[in-house]
Amino acid sequence: MTPRLLFRSIAIAEAVTWAMLIAGMLLKYVFEVGEVGVQIGGFVHGLVFIAFGLMALLVGVNQHWGVRLTLIAMFTAIVPFGTIPLDRGLEKNGLLDGGWRHTRTDDPRDHTRVSALLRQMLARPVLLTLVMGIALVGVMATLLRIGPPGGAS
Numbered sequence: 776m777t778p779r780l781l782f783r784s785i786a787i788a789e790a791v792t793w794a795m796l797i798a799g800m801l802l803k804y805v806f807e808v809g810e811v812g813v814q815i816g817g818f819v820h821g822l823v824f825i826a827f828g829l830m831a832l833l834v835g836v837n838q839h840w841g842v843r844l845t846l847i848a849m850f851t852a853i854v855p856f857g858t859i860p861l862d863r864g865l866e867k868n869g870l871l872d873g874g875w876r877h878t879r880t881d882d883p884r885d886h887t888r889v890s891a892l893l894r895q896m897l898a899r900p901v902l903l904t905l906v907m908g909i910a911l912v913g914v915m916a917t918l919l920r921i922g923p924p925g926g927a928s
Contacts, residue, residue, distance in 0.1 A: 779871040786858035789827045792820035
């Protein structure tokens with residue numbers, strides 16, 4: 776799976792889960808049919824939201840986006856459906872081109888500790904998947920412990 780395909784897949788999934796959450800909110804607050812839609816949509820959206828942030832970080836490092844653009848990409852998920860125009864803009868500007876950087880090149884950006892760590896993790900895909908999974912579960916568990924935005928309703 777290329778960085779482009781991974782990023783696009785999770786960007787689309789993030790937008791779909793926004794739709795799920797909004798539909799759940801409409802069911803709860805407009806049609807007053809209960810909160811199961813918000814509970815399910817919110818949980819799924821939360822997981823994909825966190826996964827998008829992690830993947831934006833991974834792809835941003837791989838694509839040499841720089842800190843500013845990587846942070847912008849990560850925070851785009853806060854805006855409903857914002858990951859879709861982001862994906863289109865990155866694609867249009869060639870910022871998703873290329874494969875995973877498994878080897879060091881002459882590019883000075885490949886000589887940083889972060890790039891070296893990326894190459895080490897890419898060389899161990901099972902470990903990378905495990906680390907990302909642990910990060911996802913850890914962040915989600917922390918957020919569930921804190922509680923929903925605005926408190927429980």
